[in-house]
Amino acid sequence: xxxxxxxxxxxxxxxxxxxxxxxxxxxxxxxxxxxxxxxxxxxxxxxxxxxx
Amino acid sequence: xxxxxxxxxxxxxxxxxxxxxxxxxxxxxxxxxxxxxxxxxxxxxxxxxxxxxxxxxxxxxxxxxxxxxxxxxxxxxxxxxxxxxxxxxxxxxxxxxxxxxxxxxxxxxxxxxxxxxxxxxxxxxxxxxxxx
Numbered sequence: 799x800x801x802x803x804x805x806x807x808x809x810x811x812x813x814x815x816x817x818x819x820x821x822x823x824x825x826x827x828x829x830x831x832x833x834x835x836x837x838x839x840x841x842x843x844x845x846x847x848x849x850x
Numbered sequence: 851x852x853x854x855x856x857x858x859x860x861x862x863x864x865x866x867x868x869x870x871x872x873x874x875x876x877x878x879x880x881x882x883x884x885x886x887x888x889x890x891x892x893x894x895x896x897x898x899x900x901x902x903x904x905x906x907x908x909x910x911x912x913x914x915x916x917x918x919x920x921x922x923x924x925x926x927x928x929x930x931x932x933x934x935x936x937x938x939x940x941x942x943x944x945x946x947x948x949x950x951x952x953x954x955x956x957x958x959x960x961x962x963x964x965x966x967x968x969x970x971x972x973x974x975x976x977x978x979x980x981x982x
Contacts, residue, residue: 832947838944839948842927843945843949843952846878846922847881848881849881849926850949
């Protein structure tokens with residue numbers, strides 16, 4: 799029972815960031831799809847400059 | 851007869867000139883000042899997934915700003931993705947690549963490992979799938 803705190807004392811303290819970074823990337827999306835959509839998305843960003 | 855066709859031609863030319871002037875006068879809406887300030891001060895940054903994120907400690911104000919923009923972005927992605935025959939996630943990821951490319955120093959963006967990075971004069975670090 800006493801070994802618990804001793805072991806814990808040896809642990810490296812990692813402070814969690816206040817705001818967790820949420821990554822919602824779909825790893826299944828292939829680069830070919832991005833290449834196909836690039837020009838279209840570029841235009842979309844320019845047309846909607848107020849929200850980009 | 852000739853006079854009529856001349857007048858017609860003039861009208862067509864005038865309409866054309868007006869159309870060209872109208873096009874040249876198209877100015878896309880700009881960022882509102884609160885959003886521009888949040889970007890410039892690094893309180894918000896461009897995420898890889900095509901949406902805006904809060905860098906550092908969130909405040910209700912920042913949360914509102916980011917949510918508002920992200921809802922609008924999602925609506926745009928949704929419509930454009932449908933037209934392009936892609937999923938919203940595919941379209942958003944592509945837009946994220948481009949939005950990160952378009953950041954200017956010292957704006958913040960999310961690097962390939964999910965960490966927040968400050969944009970420098972060097973090209974940004976992007977997902978390996980991002981188009982050149």
